Amino acid sequence: MTTPERRGARALLVDVTPLKESTDFRWLYAGFLSSFLGRQLTIVAVPYQVFLLTNSSLAVGLLGLAQLIPLLVVSLIGGAIADAVDRRRLLLLSQSLLVVTALALAWNAAAPQPQVWILFVLSAVNAGISAIDSPTRSAMVPSLVRKELVPASIALNQTMMNVAGAVGPALAGLLIARSSLALTYALEAATFVLAALMVMPIKHVTAVEDRRQMGVESIREGLRYLRGQKPIQGTMIIDLNAMIFGMPRALFPALGTTVFGGGAATVGFLYAAPGVGALIGAVTSGWVGRVKEQGKAVVWAVVAWGAAITLFGLTESLPIALAFLAIAGAADVISAVFRGTILQLTVPDRLRGRMSGVHLAVVAGGPRLGDLEAGLVAALTTPQFSVVSGGIACLIGAFVVQRKVPELWEYRSGGGVIEPAPA
Secondary structure (H helix, E strand, C coil): CCCCCHHHHHHHHCCCCHHHHCCHHHHHHHHHHHHHHHHHHHHHHHHHHHHHHHCCHHHHHHHHHHHHHHHHHHHHHHHHHHHHCCHHHHHHHHHHHHHHHHHHHHHHHHHCCCHHHHHHHHHHHHHHHHHHHHHHHHHHHHHHCCHHHHHHHHHHHHHHHHHHHHHHHHHHHHHHHHHHHHHHHHHHHHHHHHHHHHHHCCCCCCCCCCCHCCCCCHHHHHHHHHCCCHCCCCCCCCHHHHHHHHHHHHHHHHHHHCCCCCCCHHHHHHHHHHHHHHHHHHHHHCCCHHHHHHHHHHHHHHHHHHHHHHHHCCCCCHHHHHHHHHHHHHHHHHHHHHHHHHEEEEHHHHHHHHHHHHHHHHHHHHHHHHHHHHHHHHCCCCCCCCCCCCCHHHHHHHHHHHCCCHHCCCCCCCCCCCCCCCC
């Protein structure tokens, strides 16, 4: 017989009911795991290779800028496409294109003289493809599970992403150190092939709009809807604040090889540590479905992120640094679960692709702007000063958002889908 204490302990663990109930969600989940794991390999490999070829943290930061431009442009278009075509076929196409970019990275790495410009171009192309792939996956989730299971589905996705976020960077660091960059990129290509195979059995996904509606007006409709939704705007603004000022990953190659006195493996551990913490946070996220004041939870999670990043920048001990990065990762995943829940349960299905596209532009574009900010400040001062000042700026920014966007702070779950106002 199950004891009350045992039931309470289980209530802390991530809810796996969506995986039990929906076969299609299981396939989507497995494909996402494989694809996201592959992306984690390049998150380490490309910046590390750029740093090896240039010995410049600024160059690593500019890599984020190269990814940002196509990400912002394509995410709006990608969301509109995801609302107008068969989302399953769109995922198959995006995975096929990602295979091509990964193989091109492997070819460049195996060349006698790898070219930095190729890394920038392929990273930009990869970001553009991902700007179609990610909103498509996000928009599919609410149609595959019951409404009350959407928060659990998002928590499961966060768990999976952080399993990959913990394993992928560490694996990349070890592969680069013990084998080669070319092999790392080739393994990434294999994960995208597997992801495409996982998508093929999904059955119950159809287009939600007529194909004729895909275009500029479709994008404008999505932006008009967002303009009237202050809580959703607040989730995006506060995440931009956290990622632009408090995302020090562009400095990991410099910190790992200088401050912490290591090599590729140490750099990989720095990239992996937030993922480990986020994994712990996601696995113990069974309580999130019982939180009603979701807006406050988002704000406090960002405050915890900023504090942990600040403390990370103040230490020169690798174990302590990894611990602070893990705490930051745990805070980030809690923020992501609540932000995703607010988005998916508020937006009507016919607009989910476009809103997921805008959301992707924020959650993926913010870290790239953060790469640029961190690299620029480090070039003018030191990597450690860049980390600490960014963490403090993140804390100040969270307070400003809480004051200027009270609709986020006051948001409570249970409001239901909000249809756009009549034009």
